[in-house]
Amino acid sequence: MAxxxxxxxxxxxxxxxxxxxxxxxxxxQVRTASNGTQALKExxxxxxxxxxxxxxxxxxTEGFDLAFDLRERPEFEGMPIVLLTSFLDKVREExxxxxxxxxxxxxxxxxxxxxxxxxxxxxxxxxxILAGE
Amino acid sequence: xxxxHRKRIVFNELRKRTVWFIRLRWWVPPAVGAGVFAAQxxxxxxxxxxxxxxxxxxxxxxAVFYLxxxxxxxxxxxxxxxxxxxxxxxxxFDYVAMFLLVHFTGGAASPFIFFxxxxxxxxxxxxxxxxxxxxAGFASAGMALIATAEYYGWLAxxxxxxxxxxxxxxxxxxxxxxxxxxxxxxxxxxAFITTxxxxxxxxxxxxxxxxxxxxxxxxxxxxxLYRMIQAIGxxxxxxxxxxxxxxxxxxxxxxxxxxxKLLNGSGKLLKYAAACGLPESLALxxxxxxxxxxxxxxxxEGESFVTGNISQQEMxxxxxxxxxxxxxxxxxxxxxxxxxxxxxxxxYCIEVDRFKQEDVDFFQQAADLLAIAIExxxxxxSIEKLEEERTRFMMRVAxxxxxxxxxxxxxxxxxxxxxxxxxxxxxxxxxxxVDRRARTMRSMINELITLASSRSGSREIEKxxxxxxxxxxxxxxxxxxxxxxxxxxxxxxxxxxxxKVMGDREMLEQMLENLVSNAIKxxxxxxxxxxxxxxxxxxxxxxxxxxxxGIPQKDLSGLFSYFFRAENARAIEAIGNGLGLAIVKEIxxxxxxxxxxxxxxxxxxxxxxILPIGGVETSDGSGD
Numbered sequence: 001m002a003x004x005x006x007x008x009x010x011x012x013x014x015x016x017x018x019x020x021x022x023x024x025x026x027x028x029q030v031r032t033a034s035n036g037t038q039a040l041k042e043x044x045x046x047x048x049x050x051x052x053x054x055x056x057x058x059x060x061t062e063g064f065d066l067a068f069d070l071r072e073r074p075e076f077e078g079m080p081i082v083l084l085t086s087f088l089d090k091v092r093e094e095x096x097x098x099x100x101x102x103x104x105x106x107x108x109x110x111x112x113x114x115x116x117x118x119x120x121x122x123x124x125x126x127x128x129i130l131a132g133e
Numbered sequence: 134x135x136x137x138h139r140k141r142i143v144f145n146e147l148r149k150r151t152v153w154f155i156r157l158r159w160w161v162p163p164a165v166g167a168g169v170f171a172a173q174x175x176x177x178x179x180x181x182x183x184x185x186x187x188x189x190x191x192x193x194x195x196a197v198f199y200l201x202x203x204x205x206x207x208x209x210x211x212x213x214x215x216x217x218x219x220x221x222x223x224x225x226f227d228y229v230a231m232f233l234l235v236h237f238t239g240g241a242a243s244p245f246i247f248f249x250x251x252x253x254x255x256x257x258x259x260x261x262x263x264x265x266x267x268x269a270g271f272a273s274a275g276m277a278l279i280a281t282a283e284y285y286g287w288l289a290x291x292x293x294x295x296x297x298x299x300x301x302x303x304x305x306x307x308x309x310x311x312x313x314x315x316x317x318x319x320x321x322x323x324a325f326i327t328t329x330x331x332x333x334x335x336x337x338x339x340x341x342x343x344x345x346x347x348x349x350x351x352x353x354x355x356x357x358l359y360r361m362i363q364a365i366g367x368x369x370x371x372x373x374x375x376x377x378x379x380x381x382x383x384x385x386x387x388x389x390x391x392x393x394k395l396l397n398g399s400g401k402l403l404k405y406a407a408a409c410g411l412p413e414s415l416a417l418x419x420x421x422x423x424x425x426x427x428x429x430x431x432x433x434e435g436e437s438f439v440t441g442n443i444s445q446q447e448m449x450x451x452x453x454x455x456x457x458x459x460x461x462x463x464x465x466x467x468x469x470x471x472x473x474x475x476x477x478x479x480x481y482c483i484e485v486d487r488f489k490q491e492d493v494d495f496f497q498q499a500a501d502l503l504a505i506a507i508e509x510x511x512x513x514x515s516i517e518k519l520e521e522e523r524t525r526f527m528m529r530v531a532x533x534x535x536x537x538x539x540x541x542x543x544x545x546x547x548x549x550x551x552x553x554x555x556x557x558x559x560x561x562x563x564x565x566x567v568d569r570r571a572r573t574m575r576s577m578i579n580e581l582i583t584l585a586s587s588r589s590g591s592r593e594i595e596k597x598x599x600x601x602x603x604x605x606x607x608x609x610x611x612x613x614x615x616x617x618x619x620x621x622x623x624x625x626x627x628x629x630x631x632x633k634v635m636g637d638r639e640m641l642e643q644m645l646e647n648l649v650s651n652a653i654k655x656x657x658x659x660x661x662x663x664x665x666x667x668x669x670x671x672x673x674x675x676x677x678x679x680x681x682x683g684i685p686q687k688d689l690s691g692l693f694s695y696f697f698r699a700e701n702a703r704a705i706e707a708i709g710n711g712l713g714l715a716i717v718k719e720i721x722x723x724x725x726x727x728x729x730x731x732x733x734x735x736x737x738x739x740x741x742x743i744l745p746i747g748g749v750e751t752s753d754g755s756g757d
Contacts, residue, residue, distance in 0.1 A: 014540035018547040025552050086532075086539050116542035119550060 004028045004130070007048040009039040009066070010084065011057040015115065019052065022119045028126075036066040043076065049130055050080045054115075080129045082122070086115045142342050144213045150259055151220055152202055158195045158227075162188040165234070178294035183237045187230055194226045220259045224268060227252055232275050239293045241280035241309045242302045246316055249276075250323045262328035269324040273317035280309055354495055357385040361502040371510040375407040378503055383409050386492065388480045389460065393468070394421065395476035395507070396433065403429055403477065406507075411481070412458060429465075432477050437466040439493055441486030462487035466497045468504040475504055527585035531578050538575050542568065583643070584716055596747070598633040599641055601665055601673065607642065608663060612649050621653065622660035631665060634673055635747030636724045644720040647713040648677040648740050656681030659737070671746045678739035684732040692730060693718035 006028045010016050013034070020030045031048065033039035035057055043051070055063035063083070070076045111125050165188040169181060202219070231252070235243040249272040257265035282288035284306065292299035302309040360381055364374045375393055383391045390410030394403040403421040423430055432438055441462050462482040467474045478500040480488070488496075547553060549564050556564070609625040616623035634641070645663070652661045659680030666674045684692065693714050717740075721728045726744040 012536060012540050015543050018540075018543040021547050021552050022550070086535055115539040116546060119546055 005031070005046065005048045006126070007031050007033065007039065007042050007051045009033045009036075009051065009057075009063070010054040011035060011062075012054070015054070015084075019117065019119075019122075022123070023126075026123055036062040036069075039066055040069070043070075047076060047079060050082065050126060052082045052084060054084045056085060082125065082129075083112045084115055084117060085112060142339065144216065146338065147213065147216050147220075147259065151216055151223075154220070154223060154255060154259065155195060155198050155202060158191065158198075158223075161195075162192040165191070172293075176295060179239075180237055180291055183291075184234070187233050187237070190233075191227075191230050194230075198223055198226075217260060220256075221264075224252060224256055224260075228268075228271060228275065232279065235276070236279055236283075236288070237291045239299075239301060240283040240290060241276065241312060242292070242300055246276060247319070249316075249320055253320050253323045254327045257324055257327035257331055262332065265324035265328050266321065269317075269320040272320050273313065276316060277313055280313060284309070353385045357381050358498060358502060361499065361506060365502065365506040365509055370514060371406065371507065374503075374506045374510045378506065379407045379409040382480075382499055386480055386496065388482050388487075389458070390481040392479040392481070393476060393503070393507075394429075394479070395468075396423075396474070403433075406476070429477065432465045432467050433474050435467050435469065435474060437464070437493060437497060439464045439488050441488065459483055461485045464488045464493060464496055466493070466500045468500050468507065470501075470504040470508045475507065478503060524585045528582060531582045531585065534578050535575065535582075538571060538578070542571050542575070545571065580713070580716070595637050596635045597638065599636045599638045600633055601641075601675075602627055602631050604638070604642055604645065605663070605665055608645055608649060611646070612653060615650070615653050616661060619653065619656070620658065621656055623653075623662075624660070625663040625665075627665035628667065632667065632673065632746050634724075634744055636744065637720075640720045640723065641744075644717045644742070645675070645677070647717050648742075651713055652677055652679035652681060652738070655679070655738070668743060673744050673746060675742045675744070676739055677742075678737060680737040683734040683736055683738055684730065685734050689730060689732065693728070 004027060006023055008016060008019055008023070008030055009032070010019070011034050016032045016034070020032060023030045031042050033042050039051075039053070042048075053063050053066065055067070057063050067081065067083075070079070070081075111129070113122060113125075165184060169184045169188075172179070173181065198219075231245065231249060234245045238245055249269075253265055253269045253272065256268045279288070283290045290301075292301040294300070302312060361378055364378055379391050379393065382388075388410075390408070392405060392409070392411055393407040395406045396402070397404060397420070401423050403423060403426075405420075421429055423433060428438065439462075443461055443463055458481075460481045460483060462484060464480045466478050468476040468478050478496065480492075480496060482488070545564060545568050549556070549561065549568065605625045605627040609623075612623060649661065649663060656679040661677075661679045664674075664676045664678075666676070668674045718728060721742055721744070724744050725747070726742060728740060728742045730738060730740050732738040
């Protein structure tokens, strides 16, 4: 619980801001990135306690690409990730299952939220993940 | 080729007749035997034994012929000659038998001599005309020899005796001479007449065969045209039209190669759309600049071009590849539709002077049909492309609309949750309204995306057995709260053993969700029921009924069209997009089902969906 560092990756500045405000109010340190490259830079600076990742950014697949890259990097193994999407007709349900295709079964924390995110549920989930659920 | 064919016919005829000749000969020994005994019974006196031996001899050599007949003409080369030779042997043996018969029945006076006429007739049927005369000559020469030899006593004379008198010409040389003279005349006349008739017959047979072949060819051509008409009628892509048509035409026209060149949009370039049997380099690399090719230009102007011996200069215009292929005859006709030339149909042959006027005519007919098929396919493709573009456009618009809306909702959430400071009650209320409208807009956009993707090919129906029981359970759970909030009774009922239905689970679920959420939306009080029932004839019925506002009679007809909303629906619920039922209808159609609505204003509405079970076992062995 000591590390409350969260990396928030989304290409929409308004989404970034609104989530950042909520998370900071709840006592998290929030770093933000607007694309995969920036995100990787921030990740390399310091491994965050959790990453919130929009799976479809400007190039449509950038979030997926980043997630795939992370699978190959042992230093980030097991880092909890919460995914955001605005396409629930493609990845149909909110919940944990969706990670399986993206990060593989062995990735520990996995959750998907549809935008606009229900912040109450998001905070609950983050709490639960960081508490080591 | 034609000659080859004719030879084959003649050969088959010959072979058949040879066998027939053998069959006929089986009757000779019994006939000789019977004749001999009958003659004896009647009181004729002659040497019985030699005649019977001759009959046996005939029987034996015919048996040999019978046994070897199937092996004659097995090898391809010279098989006609082999069959002919077989026939010579038969005739020669017959002659030997005949001369023996004649010799033992009175020589020149023998009643058997006229049987030679039969042999001459057979020979003229079986062999070349000249052989009929040769064998006629043998017969008369042989007879003259026997008569002379017997007359001078070089050969024993065996007269037939009746009532003690020999039936004989031995004592009358002049008689014998006249007799032999007329015999000679008879055999030669027989040879002449039968060969003449046979010549006529052969010509007839070949003519008949030619017309039979022509009928077959015509039939094939008609078949090819018919298949092209079929291609016109079916909505096919261009390549799907061209390939079968070209293969077909190549076969029917019996050409080496076939090409379809089409004008591009500007009308300045000709591009190969299909090239069947041509070198690939030609078809792949090439577009022909019309200005540089006077020959192609002439065809585009509507003339057809045919040559039976392509010149160097012409070859140059078609490309060196053609020269390498050794093509000699080419035929080009314009592909014309509604008076406009859209391309060129070409046929290529190695033979010189291959294309006759009737080929040109047929080719033009085929080209006319092909042109229509091509135009159809193009029209179909462009409609399809347009539809695709429209769908893509809709998807992009919807996605682009959703991103800022999500951002706005996200920010709104921050404010409403009090992260920007506490809100007064009134502020909160108005922000709630903003939120509500924005969310409605979002669901509209989502439905638009669903609609666009369900109309596009990307969301083709994927049929699998769908467990409706499970679906009913989900339906009950997902709308329970919404119904409870409005104090509505809500109940989904399904019989315990319910058949699975072939269909797309997601689509079926969406369809039912749309119907139930509509029912909840337009039912101020009372109840909503969803009843699954088994229908006759492998169908299931799903009835979604409510006690809501109902649908006015006049609005029933437009109910399932896009963006339609009934008047009273607008009054009760300002927000709504009129897409829900259109989607429902589309999904039902995709499953081969039907939907109808029963409604009374102020009393309620029932939507009745009938779906075919579609090849799924009705009860999957629930017994075991």
